[in-house]
Amino acid sequence: MPRGRESWKQQPWWYGRFRGCGYRLTVPREVILGVLSKTSGHLSAEDIYLAVHKVYPAIGLTTIYRTLELLVQMGLVFKFNFGDKRARYELAEGSKGIRHHHHLVCTHCGKVMDYTDFIDEEVELLNQIEKGLSKKFNFKITNHLIQFYGLCEKCQEK
Amino acid sequence: MPRGRESWKQQPWWYGRFRGCGYRLTVPREVILGVLSKTSGHLSAEDIYLAVHKVYPAIGLTTIYRTLELLVQMGLVFKFNFGDKRARYELAEGSKGIRHHHHLVCTHCGKVMDYTDFIDEEVELLNQIEKGLSKKFNFKITNHLIQFYGLCEKCQEK
DNA sequence: GATATTAATGAAAATGGTTTCTATTAACAA
DNA sequence: TTGTTAATAGAAACCATTTTCATTAATATC
Numbered sequence: 001m002p003r004g005r006e007s008w009k010q011q012p013w014w015y016g017r018f019r020g021c022g023y024r025l026t027v028p029r030e031v032i033l034g035v036l037s038k039t040s041g042h043l044s045a046e047d048i049y050l051a052v053h054k055v056y057p058a059i060g061l062t063t064i065y066r067t068l069e070l071l072v073q074m075g076l077v078f079k080f081n082f083g084d085k086r087a088r089y090e091l092a093e094g095s096k097g098i099r100h101h102h103h104l105v106c107t108h109c110g111k112v113m114d115y116t117d118f119i120d121e122e123v124e125l126l127n128q129i130e131k132g133l134s135k136k137f138n139f140k141i142t143n144h145l146i147q148f149y150g151l152c153e154k155c156q157e158k
Numbered sequence: 159m160p161r162g163r164e165s166w167k168q169q170p171w172w173y174g175r176f177r178g179c180g181y182r183l184t185v186p187r188e189v190i191l192g193v194l195s196k197t198s199g200h201l202s203a204e205d206i207y208l209a210v211h212k213v214y215p216a217i218g219l220t221t222i223y224r225t226l227e228l229l230v231q232m233g234l235v236f237k238f239n240f241g242d243k244r245a246r247y248e249l250a251e252g253s254k255g256i257r258h259h260h261h262l263v264c265t266h267c268g269k270v271m272d273y274t275d276f277i278d279e280e281v282e283l284l285n286q287i288e289k290g291l292s293k294k295f296n297f298k299i300t301n302h303l304i305q306f307y308g309l310c311e312k313c314q315e316k
Numbered sequence: 317g318a319t320a321t322t323a324a325t326g327a328a329a330a331t332g333g334t335t336t337c338t339a340t341t342a343a344c345a346a
Numbered sequence: 347t348t349g350t351t352a353a354t355a356g357a358a359a360c361c362a363t364t365t366t367c368a369t370t371a372a373t374a375t376c
Contacts (some may be wrong), residue, residue: 045333056333060355065334067353081239084362086333091366104297108288113295125283133306137271139262141308150299182323182372203362218326223363225324243334244362 014076021074028052028059032067033091036077037100041090042112046088049070082112082147108155115148162241172234179232186210187218190225191249194235199248200270206247238268240305273306 013034018025035051036043043051047066056121068089080088082105093100104113130141172191175216176183193209194201201209208221218259226247238246251258262271288299 002333011277012363022352026343028354058355060358062280062335063354069184102307104291104299106297107300112299115291115295117294119287121283122287125280129280134271134276134308135264137273138311138314139264139271139306139308140314141262141306143307144263144309145303145305148288148297148299149301149303150292150297153296156296156298180323184324184372186325216326220327220364221325 017074017076023070023074027056028063029067029070031056033066033071036071036089036091041114042082042088042091043058043078043090044086044088046086080145082110083107083149084110088112102148104148104150104152106152106155107149108151108158110154113152175232175234178214180235181228181232183197185214186221186274187225187228189214189217190222191229191234199272199294200238200240200246201248203243204244232255238303241265241269241307242268246270260306261309262306262308265311266309266313266316269310271310 007129012030012033015025018029024030031052032048035048039047039112045061045064047057047067048050048068049061052059057121068079072089076092076094077089078089079093081095081105083087088091091098099116099117101114104115105111120140125142130144133139166202170188170191174181179291181187190206193206197205197209203219203222203226205228207217207219210222211218219284224236226235229277230247234250235247236250238262241244249251249256257274258276259272259274262273263269284302288302291297292299
């Protein structure tokens, strides 16, 4: 492993989350989280594999999938499905710089855009809806998914 | 085909949509739409296949997939993904009795519930948001997906 | 109503993203 | 430093969905 043990000293933000769950801090996990935080979102498992592979060719695709599953389950990463058959992953909010957002998906070319400019009304209504649903269905809401589908600028021209 | 040609006389509601697109009216298509409209939503391709198979064993799974794809593309059917890997299909609003709705998905047992009690505020805000997004991103919105994830009543108890 | 055209179908095979299996490696507690 | 055991890599399996191709049947035309 081409990293000194000392570099753990400046522990990354997810260090505690891992230790708290009894999970080990491994190089693949660190590298995968690194790729996710450096690259702008919507990455497929293969995208991540290729990026990781450039630096650590020994890390296999299986580990990418396993690690992503773990990260999703830990709540550090969100998994999305935009209509093509591969799943997409992106870092959850919490690490600096990433905010909660929804997606605009072009049904023609597959382009995905982030939508972060929530208006206050919107956030409040969403909370209200979630509260209402929780009560009515006795359903404990932990998350929501909002996506808008349509045609992006370029695809409209055709 | 065990149906007289006369029965087309009381043309089903989708008749015009098919003819308008130049698509043929076939028994498999009729049967599949029949299953979708008789059964309550969230059916997988296999669910539909099994239901169809009981009455018309000659209709194959391939045709189910092909027909569903066509129906989705025509806008008669919506395709969903609830986290397990199989796609789910349900009739779009338009045929009597089916209203636009969103979904509550239990991340533990996979149960899916429909949420139809939109408040006026909600519908209006959604329109407003879509209008804003269309303008800001020059994106022509044709559809949206809203799902809430969490734990259903039973799964909370455990 | 009979017939030609060609879209639609069924069965089997292929595809491809994801998961499982198993022997090996490495994180970390002692 | 060493033992325990979680984590990993690579190959094989999995399985929902798609493709291929020969056959069938819906519709337009005669």
